[in-house]
Amino acid sequence: MSAVVHLSGPGRPGPDVADLLTRVARGDQDAFATLYDAVAGSVLGLVRRVLRDPAQSEEVAQEVLLEVWRTAARYRADRGEALPWVLTIAHRRAVDRVRSAQAAADRDQRSAAASHTPVFDEVAELVEGRLEREQVRRCLTSLTELQRESLTLAYYRGYTYPQVAEVLGTPLGTIKTRMRDGLIRLRDCLGVGA
Structure with a gap:
């Protein structure tokens, strides 16, 4: 066969x-x-x-x-x-x-x-981490659906760009562009320096 x-x-x-x-x-x-x-x-x-x-x-x-x-x-x-x-x-x-x-x-x-007994800095670090995760979640909701899906598959599920394109049924070039644009929007939303 x-x-x-x-x-x-x-x-x-x-x-x-x-x-x-x-x-x-x-x-x-x-x-x-x-x-x-x-x-x-x-x-x-x-x-x-x-x-x-x-x-x-x-x-x-x-x-x-x-x-x-x-x-x-x-x-x-x-x-x-x-x-x-x-x-x-x-x-x-x-x-x-x-x-x-x-x-x-x-x-x-x-x-x-x-x-x-945890010292103050450990508690502050824990709170800061939770706040950062919440800010990332909030910023993700500001993305387009394709940007959010692409970034989620790539960064949370470990897919490569071609795999993301295959899963979403979208041309690879479009996925790359949407992911770049999405990362820029996330950077701006999170206030991270360029």
Whole structure:
């Protein structure tokens, strides 16, 4: 069975990820090897942007690819493209790892805080952080829908510009322009120096 060929880079043919997922769902190990080669770099890149720790990123990327092997039958082409489906699994797994690490850190911090009274500066820093997050949320609402969606996918979900363009069904040049304009509007709204 031959795979449908798509361009996966400048002039380089690549396998059809959706077709590979269908074959993997039927237990085709060769299709999984090809799928692994096709998506592993994107998965690791997204996970690394979320976790920032190379060792943990590699571990989570392996977990994601094993999950893709186990759950390939759940992929539905009528609900979306194959690569974003895989990357959504990767993003969720990475966020789960961050939350797990944060929960452990929070437990340690609560334990330490039981015997420690926070100084004024720590409280002020916490309040300042909350105010900054609220200001970012307020400034995001001042953007156009396409700017907000593009920036959210890129900066909160870890998508690349081409992936954002694919998910939103918008030309790449338009996405780049909207994101640049959106970042400028955010900078101005937040009062950050140029």
